[in-house]
Amino acid sequence: MRSVISPASHRLAMSAEVADALADGVAVVALESTILSHGLPPGRNLDVGHRLERTVREGGAVPATIAVLDGQALIGLSRAQLERVCAPDADLDKLSLRDLGATMALGGSGATTVASTASLAHAAGIGVFGTGGLGGVHLPLPGTTTTWDVSADLGALARTPVLVVCSGMKSILDIPATLEVLETNSVPVLGYGTDDxxxxxLRSSGLPVPHRVDDPAQVAAVVSAHRRFADSGVLLANPVPREFEMDRALHDRLLAEGMELVASRDVHGADVTPVLLEHFHTASGGVSLDANEELVVSNVRLAAQVAVELAS
Structure with a gap:
């Protein structure tokens, strides 16, 4: 697949399809790669990667899956590059925004998180990003009362004018505190077809959204108005499809077990979320994996619809 080196940086390469779409004013949707390399098991991750790109195209937009390979930030992956990201032996680093410079300068490879994907998408001129969930403020572990663990996703949203479509954040995080951080950083939070x-x-955290929108045109109108006077991003919270919502009793049991597991293993920092998610995936008998796949597909579909509205 032919790639186009961005004049802004010799380390930023767009696929020809993405470059042509941006040049022609065609809608483009950014997709992260961490969900593929770190969030889903081998085999299923590649199927989901293809499904997400196909969903964007069916919505009338061009997909731009983002990753860093051999020191180069790639905006839009070839089939071979996507297979490399999803390979069982890929051993890719998980790259947040702080890791991009060092990884690119030293010729490393890694999958991008929400923070780094949003930043690279903006650098390439892409304003809409569809993903699964947002990082946030971590809950204190059992036996502790405070935590300093706050996802870089929140800071990136505060500084990057990209619309992020997700299903909120996982309940392993402190959702009220996360929403407070977003408010402090002037990031609008919209609920798609929901007041929760x-x-x-889960479709509801029990907390309200500040603003409700009910169709892609309303979302595009809000994003356009916000961008006229602010440089922060916009968060569009789209609930998991009703038929794939996890049973709340099962969810609450797995969360309690997972938090105890993390405490017993003395897990800290960036290692907490992978351990908790692995427990959800294994102990739920695959229910959480199905929910994860379907919610990200739903979010990417909505992102494509909004991107088309913004492009028009």
Whole structure:
């Protein structure tokens, strides 16, 4: 697949399809790669990667899956590059925004998180990003009362004028504190077809959204108006499809077990979320994996619809 080196940086390469779409004013949707390399098991991750790109195209937009390979930030992956990201032996680093410079300068490879994907998408001129869930403020572990663990996703949204479509954040995070951080950083939070803020596997966290929108045109209108006077991003919270919502009793049991597991293993920092998610995936008998796949597909579909509205 032919790639186009961005004049802004010799380390930023767009696929020809993405470059042509941006040049022609065609809608483009950014997709992260961490969900593929770190969030889903081998085999299923590649199927989901293809499904997400196909969903964007069916919505009338061009997909731009983002990753860093051999020191180069790639905006839009070839089939071979996507297969490399999803390979069982890929051993890709998980790259947040702080890791991009060092990884690119030293010729490393890694999958991008929400923070780094949003930043690279903006650098390439892409304003809409569809993903699964947002990072946030971590809950204190059992036996502790405070935490300093706050996802870089929140800071990136505060500084990057990209619309992020997700299903809220996982309930393994402190959702009220996360929403407070977003408010402090002037990031508008919209609920799509809902008055309740979702919590990933569950359609409602029990907390309200500040603003409700009910169709892609309304979302595009809000984003356009916000961008006229602010440089922060916009968060569009789209609940998991009703038929794939996890049973709340099962969810609450797995969350309690997972938090105890993390405490017993003395897990800290960036290692907490992978351990908790692995427990959800294995102990739920695959229910959480199905919910994860379907909610990100739903979010990417909505992102494509909004991107088309913004492009028009």
């Amino acid at each position: 803020f979702p919590s990933f596997y």
